[in-house]
Amino acid sequence: MISHMDRRSFLLGAAASLSAAGPEPIIDIHQHTNYSKRPDDVLVTHQRKMGITRTVLLPAGSRYGLAAEATGNDAVVTLARKYPKEYVFFANELPDIPETRPVIERYLKMGALGIGEQKFPVDCDSPAMRLIAGIAQRFRVPVLMHFQHGAYNYGIERFHKMLEKHPKVNFVGHAQTWWANISKGAEQSVMYPKGKVTPGGITDRLLADYPNMFGDLSAGSGFNALERDPEHAREFLTRHQNKLMFGSDCNDWEGEGEKCIGTKQLAQLRRLVTDKKALRKILHDNAARVFKIR
Numbered sequence: 415m416i417s418h419m420d421r422r423s424f425l426l427g428a429a430a431s432l433s434a435a436g437p438e439p440i441i442d443i444h445q446h447t448n449y450s451k452r453p454d455d456v457l458v459t460h461q462r463k464m465g466i467t468r469t470v471l472l473p474a475g476s477r478y479g480l481a482a483e484a485t486g487n488d489a490v491v492t493l494a495r496k497y498p499k500e501y502v503f504f505a506n507e508l509p510d511i512p513e514t515r516p517v518i519e520r521y522l523k524m525g526a527l528g529i530g531e532q533k534f535p536v537d538c539d540s541p542a543m544r545l546i547a548g549i550a551q552r553f554r555v556p557v558l559m560h561f562q563h564g565a566y567n568y569g570i571e572r573f574h575k576m577l578e579k580h581p582k583v584n585f586v587g588h589a590q591t592w593w594a595n596i597s598k599g600a601e602q603s604v605m606y607p608k609g610k611v612t613p614g615g616i617t618d619r620l621l622a623d624y625p626n627m628f629g630d631l632s633a634g635s636g637f638n639a640l641e642r643d644p645e646h647a648r649e650f651l652t653r654h655q656n657k658l659m660f661g662s663d664c665n666d667w668e669g670e671g672e673k674c675i676g677t678k679q680l681a682q683l684r685r686l687v688t689d690k691k692a693l694r695k696i697l698h699d700n701a702a703r704v705f706k707i708r
Contacts, residue, residue, distance in 0.1 A: 423638065438694060439467045441701040442676065443558070444531070444588065444632040444661030446472055446484035447493055454493055454663040456667050459470055461500070462661065463669030464676050466700075467503050468707055472531040472558065475508040476517070477647040480560075482665065487521045502707055504528045504558065510542035515549060519704030522553045525704050528707045531588070538567040541578045547580040556584040556704055558630060561591040563602040570602075571596060571700045577624040584704055586659070588630035592617055593639035596650070618650070621657045628704060631696070632661030637679050640686060648686050659701045 442461065447454055457593065461469050471490035474480045490503040505521030506529060507514050518529055531552050536542045538561065550557045561567045570591050577585065590605040595616040600607060620627045630636065639648035660683065662676025670677050678698075687693040701707060 415611060418667050423531065436578070438681070439698045440465055440660065441467045441468045441470070441705075441707060442466045442631055442662050443470045443586070443659050443701050443705065444472060444663040445469050446474070446480065446482060446663075446665075447489040448479075448485040449482055450665040451638070451663055452667055453505075457493075458563070458666065459499070460664075460669035460674075461551070462682065464674070466662075466676075467500070470527070470661075470701070470705065470707075471501055471503040473504060473506045473521075475506055475534065476513065477508055477511075478514065478534065480531060487517070487526075489581065491524060493546055498691035500690065502527050502705070504530050506530060506532070510533050510544045512539075514545060515541075518546075518549055519553070522555060523548070526555070527707065528556045528558060530556075530586070531560050533560035533566045533589075534555060534564075535566060535568075536568050536661055537572075539569060539572045543567070543576065544579070547583050550583045551580060556586055558586040559587060559592075560589040561587060562589050563591045563594075569592075573616075574620060574624070577620065577626055579625055584628060586628045586630050586704070587620070588632060588661070588663075590635045592629070593635040596639045608638075608642050611639075611643040611650075613646065621654050627657070628700070630659045630661045631658055631683070632676075634675060636661070637675060637682060640682060644686060651683070651687050651696065652689070652692060655687075655689075656696050658696050658701060659699050659704070663683075 473486045473490045474484040494501040494503040503526055506516045507517040507527035559567050561570050594600045594607050598612040648674040664675040666673040668674050
C-alpha cells in the first residue's frame with residue numbers, strides 16, 4: 415500500500431517527468447514567492463502541473479510586497495538555487511530610495527537576469543525610473559514594469575519617451591493599464607475593459623514602433639485583453655509574435671482548472687495561435703532571447 419507521502423512524491427516526480435517530456439518547452443516569465451502566502455513547495459508543484467520548464471521569479475521591494483505579500487530578493491535567490499534547472503530570478507527594489515542602486519546591483523551581480531517587477535507609485539518616465547533604466551543598461555538586462563493607472567508607473571501615454579531615451583534597454587509591459595491600452599482611446603480608469611478592440615492603442619503602437627518594447631501576457635489583464643475580442647487577438651498575436659511572452663502571475667494553489675489563470679492562458683494561446691512556430695516564440699523563444707535564459 416502506498417502511503418500519502420509516497421503518493422505525493424510519486425505525483426511530483428510524474429509531473430516533473432511530464433513537463434520535461436512535454437510537446438513544447440515553456441518559460442513562465444512572471445511568478446512570485448509567497449504569493450498571497452502560497453508556500454514555495456506549493457509553487458513548485460503548481461508550476462510543474464502547468465508544464466512549465468523554466469520560471470522567472472520576480473521579487474518584491476524592501477518596503478512593498480507588490481500588493482500580494484510576495485517576498486523579496488533573498489527569497490527568490492534561495493528558491494532558484496534550490497531548483498537551478500527550473501527557476502531563474504530578477505532583482506528588485508523601490509526605484510526612489512537611497513538603497514535602489516546598491517541593492518539591485520548586488521543581486522544582478524549574483525546572477526539576476528533582469529529588474530522587476532517594478533510596481534511602485536512613481537511616474538513611468540520619472541528620474542527614479544531613469545535610474546532603473548541606467549542600471550539595466552549597464553548590466554544589459556531587461557526591466558519588467560507594472561502599469562496601473564492611479565497606482566503604479568503613472569503616465570503610460572508618455573512611456574515612449576523612456577523608450578527613446580534608453581534604446582539599449584528592453585522593457586516588458588504588464589498589468590491592467592498596459593493591457594487596457596491594447597485598444598485605441600481606452601478609458602484609463604477602466605482596468606478590465608470589455609467589448610471589441612479598436613486597433614492602434616498605446617500598447618499596440620509601442621510594440622510596433624519600438625524594438626526595445628515587449629509584452630508580458632500574464633494575469634487576468636493579459637487574459638482579458640485577448641478574450642474580449644478573439645478576432646483581434648489572433649491578428650495581434652501573429653503581428654507581435656516576436657514581442658510577446660507567456661507569463662502566469664497566478665496565485666492559486668492548484669496549477670490546473672478554472673482557478674488557475676496560467677492554465678487558462680496556455681489554453682487560450684494554443685487556441686488563438688495556430689502557427690506552431692509563432693506559438694513556440696510566445697511560450698519560450700522570446701523570453702529565452704530577451705532574458706538570456708540558457
